Amino acid sequence: MDTGCAVWENQNDNIKSNTSKTYSEQFRADALDLLQTSGKGITQVSRDLGISANTLRNWRNSARRSGAMSSKNEDDSSSLSPEALYAQNEQLRRENEYLRRQRDILKKAASILADDPQPGLR
Numbered sequence: 001m002d003t004g005c006a007v008w009e010n011q012n013d014n015i016k017s018n019t020s021k022t023y024s025e026q027f028r029a030d031a032l033d034l035l036q037t038s039g040k041g042i043t044q045v046s047r048d049l050g051i052s053a054n055t056l057r058n059w060r061n062s063a064r065r066s067g068a069m070s071s072k073n074e075d076d077s078s079s080l081s082p083e084a085l086y087a088q089n090e091q092l093r094r095e096n097e098y099l100r101r102q103r104d105i106l107k108k109a110a111s112i113l114a115d116d117p118q119p120g121l122r
Contacts, residue, residue: 023051028059035060 023031035045035056042060046053080088 021051031056032059032063 031045031049031051034040034049035042038045040048042056043053046056049056
C-alpha cells in the first residue's frame with residue numbers, strides 16, 4: 001500500500017533554502033568603488049546598496065588580497081606639482097559648473113513636466 005510518503009520526501013528534497021544572492025562582477029566593482037571613494041563606512045555603504053555588511057567586507061578583503069583594491073585612495077594628489085594641482089582644480093571647477101547647469105536644466109524640465117496641462121487642452 002502506497003501512502004504517498006515517497007512523494008512527500010521527494011518534494012522536500014527539491015526545496016532548497018538558498019538565501020544567498022548572486023551579484024554581478026560589475027555590481028561588486030561598483031560597490032567597492034563606492035566604498036573607497038564615498039568616505040562612508042562599510043555599514044553605511046552596505047545599507048545604501050541593500051546588501052549585508054559582511055558581504056561587502058568579504059568583497060573588500062578579497063579585492064585587497066588579489067591586489068585589485070589598495071588600502072589607500074589611488075588618486076592621491078599629494079605627489080602632483082603645484083601647477084598640476086592648479087590645472088586639475090581649474091578643470092574640476094569647469095566640470096562642476098557644467099554639471100550644475102545640467103542639473104538646473106533637468107530641474108526645470110521636471111517641473112514643467114509635472115505641471116498639469118491647461119483644462120481646455122484635455
